[in-house]
Amino acid sequence: MVAAEEEGGSFSEAELFSMCILLMLAGHETTTNLIGNGLLALLQNRDQLERLYADSGMIETAVEEFLRYESPIQSAARIAMEDIEIGGQRIDKGQRVTLMLGAANRDRERFSNPDRLDITREDNRHLSFGFGPHFCLGSALARVEGQAVIGTVVQRWPGVQLAGDDFEWRYNPSFRSLISLPVAY
Secondary structure (H helix, E strand, C coil): CHHHHHCCCCCCHHHHHHHHHHHHHHHHHHHHHHHHHHHHHHHHCHHHHHHHHHCHHHHHHHHHHHHHHCCCECEEEEECCCCEEECCEEECCCCEEEEEHHHHCCCCCCCCCCCCCCCCCCCCCCCCCCCHHHCCCCHHHHHHHHHHHHHHHHHHCCCCEECCCCCEECCCCCECCEEECCEEC
């Protein structure tokens, strides 16, 4: 936004307000979901939790795997800018398309054993932050925050566990988020 302003472009007050709200809400909601979803994935996969506790240096690949395994954003809508055919399906210019990011992150042709949480997964080019011109501006910050919070929980409370299985998912077709995550340690 600053670069556009410096190059002579300008935003209306409404555009600036909308962008600030988007940055604040999108960054908060998705990072919160990354942390909650990642912790739940670890608590449901004790072997992975124990690996991370034993080697805290794996937190970067672990967070990438949490993003792939239980993506905070499940879908995104786009408008086709031109006519295109994908997988034998024609999409016309101007047509609305819904991208299922969570499903793409479990694609068996892209990921070996996609339904298994593997915090050592190296080739992990997931789509949780989008792609191309729609790549998330806050991805670096979300990664650092996820690493800091999840890494701290694992190291500080290695015996943390689910306090039952009565956690509940929030209903939202675009976001994957927990309402609560009861734990004990």
